[in-house]
Amino acid sequence: MSGGTALTKDEMAAMVARDIPPGSYVNLGIGQPTLVADHLTAGSGVVLHTENGMLNMGPAATGGPDDPVDRDLTNAGKQPVTELPGSSYFSSADSFAMMRGGHLDVCVLGAFQVSAGGDLANWHTGEPDAIPAVGGAMDLAIGAKRVFVMMTLFAKDGTPKLVPSCTYPLTGVGRVDRVYTDVAVFQVGPSGATVLDTFGVSYDELAERLDVPLARPS
């Protein structure tokens, strides 16, 4: 599906959604990964987990007459959401036990940096006046069977976010397996980074702009 232009956030979200196996139990991190929910088809049977204690979370609440906003029903980003038939609620202790216990099939997280070996940095810039906040990111990174990252490949200043080793404080070590970006998709892990797909750039251009060795799919 290589294309001639970089992907929009929505196109990235659609691509992630297509790669989530039907019937998976999935946690979508706050921020961009939340968009993936808009691209999951009803027939996919994907069940969304939210860390604040719910399975089979429905779409955002619109606040309309048939869909009033309920302040007791929010997602991890504290935005009002809805129930789907078959939803369940549980405590935070249970929510994270199911995460750590390996019961979630996939989580999709945003990132500041990912290393070619699959290390993730997404919770703290490490700057002196930055207020650190980790939430459930470290628990998700070690708990889900598969960890997908969704991010732009380059920071606003042009520096690559797929790196030989993360310079920001780590969230988890060697746990990311796919990185979905606006210009390429990568497999990462113990054998390094492999380019699975490109959008608006060539393999050679990527190899020149990134500091990590890039394999092509065999």
Added chain:
Amino acid sequence: MSAAFCDSAAEAVAGVEDGSTVLVGGFGMAGMPVQLIDALIDQGAGDLTVVSNNAGNGDSGLAALLAKGRVRKVICSFPRQHDSWVFDRLYRDGKIELELVPQGNLAERMRAAGAGIGAFYCPTGVGTPLADGKETREIGGRTYLLEYPIRGDVALICAHRADRMGNLVYRRTARNFGPVMATAATTVVAQVTEVVDTGELDPEAVVTPSIYVDRVVVA
């Protein structure tokens, strides 16, 4: 002993001492016991350690307690939010201490306190700055960190309904930290929307059994 039913939030939070560790339920504002926190502000206890998922939103609830200068230390997972200006200012001015704990460890450390577990090995945070100074152990080829319980002197939680014994049910995602905090403090205070007669809650649906609950107030 069954839970005591209080006529006011002030009565429900009476006796909280300076220097106490206070577990405060809620994920953002969902499940936050705002009336109990307001009563605690009036009660006047200070030098508190607050354990909560966030460090206050806007200007009410936990943020109001922080703004009054009553909190020495916050133990939480996610202080930085778009509306956490009260905490942000105190932190940047060096007026509040922060212990940052991954959210699952926050829950599990309180679960351990409530379940009589001395400590536990957990894989969350291995290889990150939050592992600094923690004992590690290889078990079955995987590395774990040793984590210790968090116990409260007082827990302030928000449930939906109580019966006259103090059994509690919650509402939707406002449940969050309530059930685990109810197990982990010496004195557990629940604010509820409604009290029903004993026998009217389905025993199969009770989430927090009355044994954990000391005081209930309708708020």
